[in-house]
Amino acid sequence: MKWFLGASVLLVIALVFNLGLLAYAMYALLGVMLVSRFVARTWSENLHATRECNRLTAYIGESVAVVIKLENRGALPIAWVLAEDLLPRHALIHDPPSLRPVGKRLHLAMLGPRSQKTAHYQLECNRRGYYQIGPLVLETGDVFGLHRRYRVATEPNFLLVYPKVIPLAGFDLASRRPVGEVKMSYRLFEDPTRMAGVRRYERGDPLNRIHWRATARTGELHSKIYEPTTVAGITVLLDFHQGSFAAKHEPVRSELAITAAVSLASAVFEMGQQVGLVTNARDAADRIRQEGWDFDIRTRDAALKAAAMTETSTRLQPLVVETRRGPEQFLRILETLARAELTDGLSMAGLVSETGSRLPRDATVVAIVTAVTEETAVALGNLVRRGHAVSALVNVYDDREYSEAAGKLLAQRIDARHLRDEAAVSHVCQAHVLQSAPDAPSSVW
DSSP, X not given: OHHHHHHHHHHHHHHHTTOHHHHHHHHHHHHHHHHXXXXXXXXXXXXXXXXXXXXXXXXXXXXEEEEEEEEEOSSSOEEEEEEEEXXXXXXXXXXXXXXXXXXXXXXXXXXXXXXXXXXXXXXXXOSOEEEEEOOEEEEEEOTTSSOEEEEEEEOOEEEEEEOOOOOXXXXXXXXXXXXXXXXXXXXXXXXXXXXXXXXXXXTTOOGGGBOHHHHHHHSSOEEEEEEEEEEOOEEEEEOOBGGGSOGGGTTHHHHHHHHHHHHHHHHHHHTTOOEEEEEOOEEHHHHHHHHOOOSOOOSHHHHHHHHSOOSOOOOOOXXXXXXXXXXXHHHHHHHHHHTXXXXXXXXXXXXXXXXXXXXXXXXXXXXXXXXXXXXXXXXXXXXXXXXXXXXXXXXXXXXXXXXXXXXXXXXXXXXXXXXXXXXXXXXXXXXXXXXXXXXXXXXXO
């Protein structure tokens, strides 16, 4: 617009003062500008593009193929078009990047009338997460560079990369309540399908408890004795507050916490026991639903901003996968942990306070914590005082930091284990079968 205004002013001056050469130059400049504007707009309107991904779910170490098709639907050839498929910043900043592009995401092409061109690249998945692929931004313009047009040609796709699951030989974190079917020396629940014996009838025994054969044989009322059993399982309590993770240790510590959580859930699920998850993390899919993304983007910088995640969050609602059995239970936990993002909203102490009343008492609470403050230790200690069996994995590398954290937890009667590195995930959960101890009840996993 400034160029048009300037050329028009000069043209008026040339006509007023009868400057023929200047007037001719301004006529030529205005003509070139009008033609350039028309060509740039026509090229931009006739450009269409599509993106295809061969998969939208993947595991760490797998690759995703992305194919981009550019199409000129007009009768005029397009001298140049610059196509860039955007990726969010957090997927590229680490070394190695969470998503490593193999091939070119930025393509410069010339399209003939009603012609197509295809470009492709691959994304190597190095870290779990929920990633936005796109939008695809197209840039074109006239050959003189006077006018440029930007278009967002495709909606983004969303790639879910599952976290790493480390196979465990067993699980021995349950302290007072081992995971699995446990024969207790005291009665919690009785299984009416498992009869342990017969005793004399006692006042108050229900009729469905009477053993009629023994009653008929002895002439006295006898009642059945059922085997006292319970199914324990676990509820994983994961701290994913941003303040708990030092920036210099990221993303190693947060990813180790996710790996430990999903590996524990997998081990318990494979044993057929109930498993659940409670965390203060932010759900990436929920973030995108709430914040959306800007489809009407006029510049590449605006497109980059739209493709990036919001840096802060005030989310105060925890993510909860109810503790239960079921064929889809582990898949729900796997997908929830794949989409989990650090948040600066709800703290670990606030998470325990918010969800403590909803945690089942017949399942061991396994807390995965990184920074153990006094508030966190007291909050977990309150669970113990309410009758929950609580164990903790302390996600730190330094032995001194672990000793300080373990001291705070032990003061609240919470068993603590050192989650030093990835190898420790299987080490702290190594036992396959917990046999009977001389001074402990018999347990069968």
